[in-house]
Amino acid sequence: MKITSFTIVLLGLMLSPFMNLQAQAVKADDIVGLWLTQDNDSHVQITKENGKYFGKIVWLETPIDSITGKPKVDDKNPNPALLNRPVLGMNLLSDFVFDSDEWNDGKIYDPKSGKTYSCYIQFPDENNIDRVKIRGYVGLSLFGRTVYWTRVKK
Numbered sequence: 001m002k003i004t005s006f007t008i009v010l011l012g013l014m015l016s017p018f019m020n021l022q023a024q025a026v027k028a029d030d031i032v033g034l035w036l037t038q039d040n041d042s043h044v045q046i047t048k049e050n051g052k053y054f055g056k057i058v059w060l061e062t063p064i065d066s067i068t069g070k071p072k073v074d075d076k077n078p079n080p081a082l083l084n085r086p087v088l089g090m091n092l093l094s095d096f097v098f099d100s101d102e103w104n105d106g107k108i109y110d111p112k113s114g115k116t117y118s119c120y121i122q123f124p125d126e127n128n129i130d131r132v133k134i135r136g137y138v139g140l141s142l143f144g145r146t147v148y149w150t151r152v153k154k
Contacts, residue, residue: 028098055093076114
């Protein structure tokens with residue numbers, strides 16, 4: 001039997017519905033939930049508000065500063081007015097919008113350095129929505145840092 005390009009196209013069309021059963025399309029709200037940061041020292045609750053996604057620190061492994069004996073504060077922030085705000089409850093992620101397969105146009109704040117970065121979030125494997133890739137950068141995403149967070153299962 002001679003295989004023609006028509007046969008290959010026909011076979012592809014017949015198999016395509018079955019091949020799509022394995023791939024899971026990423027949905028905008030798949031990111032909503034509780035996430036363990038890469039350093040395993042905090043949980044971030046990601047929520048949706050007015051069509052945008054935000055993330056707040058809701059648990060710290062060490063919520064008390066070992067030197068002061070008081071709750072940890074945002075002591076690296078360049079804004080003097082924010083230096084004494086508690087880290088627990090702080091918004092870490094802000095203003096992300098979903099764009100077909102990733103959340104972008106957002107910002108991530110790093111309380112360990114006091115710096116804010118442009119950022120995007122995506123699932124490195126769209127069949128596994130329990131691990132996210134978070135890329136913070138200045139200017140071009142080529143110049144940045146990537147971390148991975150895992151979903152906290154209740």
